[in-house]
Amino acid sequence: MDKRVTVLLPNGRRQNVSVTANMTLLEILETACAKHGYDSEEHCLKFHNKAVSLTQQFRFSGLPNNCVLEMEPTEKRRTLSNxxxxxxxxxxxxxxxxxxxxxxxxxxxxxxxxxxxxxxxxxxxxxxxxxxxxxxxxxxxxxxxxxxxxxxxxxxxxxxxxxxxxTQANVYKPPEAKAKSTVDDDQPSTSRSAMAASGGGGGFSITSNMIKNLKRTAPDDKTTAEDEKASSSEKPDQQQEQQPEAPKYDWGSGSGYSLHNPAGRKKQENEVDENAGRPPPVVNVIGPRQAVLFSLDESKKLPEDLPDSFFDLTVNDLKMVLRDLKRTSNGDDDAPLLTAKLRELERQKTMLAKLNQYKDCVLRIQFPDRFVLQGMFKPHESLSKVEDFVREFLANPGEKFHLFTIPPKKVLPSEETLLELNFVPNAVVHFGFLKDNLNAVQNRFVMEKFKAQLTSEEGAHYAVQKYRLTRATAVGSG
Missing domain, CATH: 3.10.20.90 (Phosphatidylinositol 3-kinase Catalytic Subunit; Chain A, domain 1)
Known part of the structure; x- marks a missing residue:
């Protein structure tokens, strides 16, 4: 398509100038001046009342096609310099x-x-x-x-x-499209799923983690079920040799924040029941409050080997994504402005709701040598109770220490309760001595007799689930 610009002359007349991509704005000015007898050295071009550089080529000027340029006289005559x-x-x-x-x-x-x-x-x-x-x-x-x-x-x-x-070098050539088989026609194509995963529009992006969560919350998806049946029919021997998948626990990596999903509580309990035939992991309780100790270096997590079809979005997945995005986008837009008293009232309501829902709190204290101490506490207990609990397991109990969350590092006050610190229902805090030289990784933090009774990370998860199931059963029977 031919490009052109319109030059508005000082006498009010308009001059159309055909341009090419490599044509400079100075050539446009000279063309318009030559047709109407103006001196190009005494005039300039403006676009939206802003002077444009005459040295730029039209392709790099950022001017749109069919734009209107105003020609105005300059304050002094342009002189050419070397x-x-x-x-x-x-x-x-x-x-x-x-x-x-x-x-x-x-x-x-x-x-x-x-x-x-x-x-x-x-x-x-x-x-x-x-x-x-x-x-x-x-x-x-x-x-x-x-x-x-x-x-x-x-x-x-x-x-x-x-x-x-x-002919240019290093030019990308797209691969030729392969002929689709009849089996692939029934399933969504990779290009469509990639377009959907890139966040088609509206400013939102769909990540692989979101897709995983969607698949786990919607296990009745037909496509996933068909893929599982196909994989089981193709390799039955390999499937029998594989160990059953470990139960998934809702323990995030955030520090000092609530890591529990109330909607997934029932699902977690069902998962423990389904794995009842499997031998439970070894749990070594080393002290009060169902205390267990495990090492992050010794925990070996098997990577999830998911098929490509797992990441294909279905209609139900997209409906759930749109529903969640609408809730997120409309959550604060229409919310009224709150005063300090109203915000405090809302915070107290939230804490009361947590007290009503959770009767215990799981706290993990991570030491610099990557050993983690886990214990059960009540939401209304203060952090000083946690410090007393930690001191019973220290190799140097007489040294002063503090607990903090990261990032950023925030030292926790001992007088506040776990509920006020937003540690309900579970949280991860870090340990550190007040003397920096004692925080070296090679230093001893926990007594050696407790390190000899380590529990695996899976066992720590199992201990939490077993404790909560026991409490729920006792409350239901009472």
């Missing part, structure tokens, strides 16, 4: 010199690289995206026509035939 031009040869060497904008490209080549250009069969000068091919075209092209009016400019001198210029 420019420094650098020419880079094919071997990487460079030569530079000073020229006037009215000098031709051929004059620049003759002055800077006369000996090299004699051996070229088809010399070509490349500036920005403009290509000046051959001696005749170089003699007709001035630096001014390329937009070189001031400052410095750099060109490349190469020896290529005009037809070879259309």
């Amino acid at each position: 420019v420094v031009v650098c020419v880079q040869l094919g071997d990487g060497s460079r030569d530079q010199g000073e020229f006037t904008p009215n000098d031709t490209v051929w004059a620049v080549v003759q002055k800077l690289c006369e000996s090299q250009v004699k051996g070229y069969e088809s010399p070509v000068i490349v500036y920005m995206r403009s290509e000046v091919i051959g001696e005749e075209q170089m003699k007709q092209t001035t630096l001014k026509s390329l937009g070189i009016l001031e400052g410095r400019a750099m060109m490349r001198l190469i020896d290529k035939k005009p037809e070879d210029l259309k």
Whole structure:
């Protein structure tokens, strides 16, 4: 499609100028001035009342097609100053010199690289995206026509035939589309699932973690069920050899924040019941409050090997994503402004709701040597109770220490309760001595007799689930 701009002249008339991508704005100004008898050196161009640079090519100016440029007189006449031009040869060497904008490209080549250009069969000068091919075209092209009016400019001198210029190196070529089989036609294609996962529109993006959560909350998906049946029918022996998948516990990696999903509590209990036939992991209770100790270095988590079809979005998945996004986007837009008293009232309501829902709190204290101590507490207990609990297991109980959350590091006050610290129903805190030299990794933090009774990380999860199931059963029977 042909491009053009409209120049609004000082006398109120309009002049249409056909432009090309490599045409400079100075050439547009000179074309309009030549047709109406104006001096281009005494005028400038403006777009939306802002002066545009005349040295820019139209492709790099950011001006839209069919735009209107205003031509206005300048305060003083433009004067041409010398420019420094650098020419880079094919071997990487460079030569530079000073020229006037009215000098031709051929004059620049003759002055800077006369000996090299004699051996070229088809010399070509490349500036920005403009290509000046051959001696005749170089003699007709001035630096001014390329937009070189001031400052410095750099060109490349190469020896290529005009037809070879259309062939570029390192250009990506998309792979040819493969013929789809009849089996693939029934399932969503990879391109569609990739487009959906990239967040098609609306400013939201769908990540792989979101898709995993969606699949886990919607286990009745037909596509996943068919894939599982197909995989089980293809490799029955391998499936029998594989160990059953470990139960998934809702314990996040955040520090000092609530890590429990109330909606998933029932699902977790069902998972423990389903794995009742499996031998439970070894749990070594080493003290009060169902205390267990495990090491993060010894925990070995098996990576989830999920099929590609697991990440294909279905209609139900997209409906759930849209529902959650609507709730998120509309949650605070229409919410009224709250005063400090109302915010405090809302906070107290939230804490009361947690007290009513959770009767215990699981706290994990991580030491610098990556040992983790886990214990059960009541939401109304203060952090000082946690400090007394930790002190019973320390190799140096007389040293002063503090508990903190990261990131950023925030030392926790001992007088506040776990509910006020937002540690209900579970949280991870970090341990540190007040003396920095005692916080070295090679230092001893927990007594050796407790390290000899380690529990696996899976066992720590199991201990929490068993404790909560026992309490729920006792409350239900009572």
